[in-house]
Amino acid sequence: MSGQGTLAAFRRSLIQRWGGVSAPGWGGLEWSDWQPLDRSQIKAFAPHGPGVYRIRETGGTCLSYLGQTSRSLRTRLGTLRSELAREGGPFADPHVAAAYFWLLLTRDGKSFEFSCASLPGDKRHLRGHEDLLLWLHRVQTGRSTPINYARFYPGFRAPTPTWIGAKAKGRRGRKTEPLSADELASVISDKQAPLLWTDGPIAEAPWWSGSVAADEALTSLPQAPGVYGLFDPALGDFLYFGESDLIRKRVAQHLKTFRHIEGLSIFYKKGRSPFSKNCRYEWECDLLGNHYFNHRSPPEWQYRKHG
CATH class of the missing domain: 3.40.1440.10 (GIY-YIG endonuclease)
Incomplete structure (x- = not known):
């Protein structure tokens, strides 16, 4: 069987085993039902405890973002939602993906849904499971989640943390802003074939x-x-x-x-x-x-x- 044929067969086996990337048993986990990314639903459906979470545009089939936390899923998702209401947009902290979601919300009128899964374990295994899910998404859909991998909203500069250096002696950070014409001309928009491998070590x-x-x-x-x-x-x-x-x-x-x-x-x-x-x-x-x-x-x- 050719490399592409092997990959296609592997993709089918994953879908038969766990369903698609939005399925309740995807990746062998027990995901919550999809809910609107608002405070009341986060409080009702996101547990206090470590785990992984996935976010998509409302009604979408592919995922926009995957994340993990070793602390509280409810707190992590609540922080993201709160940052979307920040005037002028969020900084890169306390949630690195908030500014991208904020631009999708304010410029494109997008809305979002979340689903999460409890996952006990230390930080290494939580990060490893996040890598697994990101890889599975690329295998199953042929594309990356757009807000992972340090990517940012096209045509805009990613924000910095709230403070550059120690707060007492540092300087105030920068929120997101449009790139200049010269910066836009120098942006690298390369695409590389995934390093997908299913057959052996x-x-x-x-x-x-x-x-x-x-x-x-x-x-x-x-x-x-x-x-x-x-x-x-x-x-x-x-x-x-x-x-x-x-x-x-x-x-x-x-x-x-x-x-x-x-x-x-x-x-x-x-x-x-x-x-x-x-x-x-x-x-x-x-x-x-x-x-x-x-x-x-x-x-x-x-x-x-x-x-």
Whole structure:
């Protein structure tokens, strides 16, 4: 069976198993019914506790955004809803997606629905499950959720946090604003094919550009944008996946921590130019979501502090 045929068969098996991306059992979770994104419905249907949540335009079939919280779903969704009423638009905090939703609401007249699922676990597994769901969305629909991957409303500049630096000594942040004509002309709107893989270990995927031993990384890895994975042969698995605008430079930083691992190798995938950070984030999530699907856990060193 061809690669496309394998992917199509895998997509059908996922739909048979869990339904589409808006289904109540999607991803093997117990999602709440879809409800309008307003305060009363959030209070009634979003639990106090950790979990994941999904948002779509009212009546839509694909998702607009996926998120997770290790604290309270009710608080997280309530914060997002409150920020949509902020005069002049939200900052990038306390909810990073609020400004994009605010522009859809105020400029395009969109309305939104939410659905959430309780998911006990530590922050690593919550983030891993978020990666899984984002990957599943790309597999099943052939497209990304538009408000994830650090993407922003076309033609506008993303806001900053409320304060740049410490509040006592820093400066006030910036809300969203239209890009100038010169800025619009320089915007990169690239698209990259997803790194979707369903047949065997990720290390055997055909789309890797190559792999090198750790001892050769500083001379053999490209100074190019893309994604990479650190593979431990004793473990038989990847320790970490990452993205960078300069693969060799970023891996050099990791090797300060991981060089002691015997037989460590680095797999990498270069992107075609132009290659935005948004597409690098998509590729990174493809790797992480696939890993979580196969192992039910993130790579050993993912979401941990290291070099």
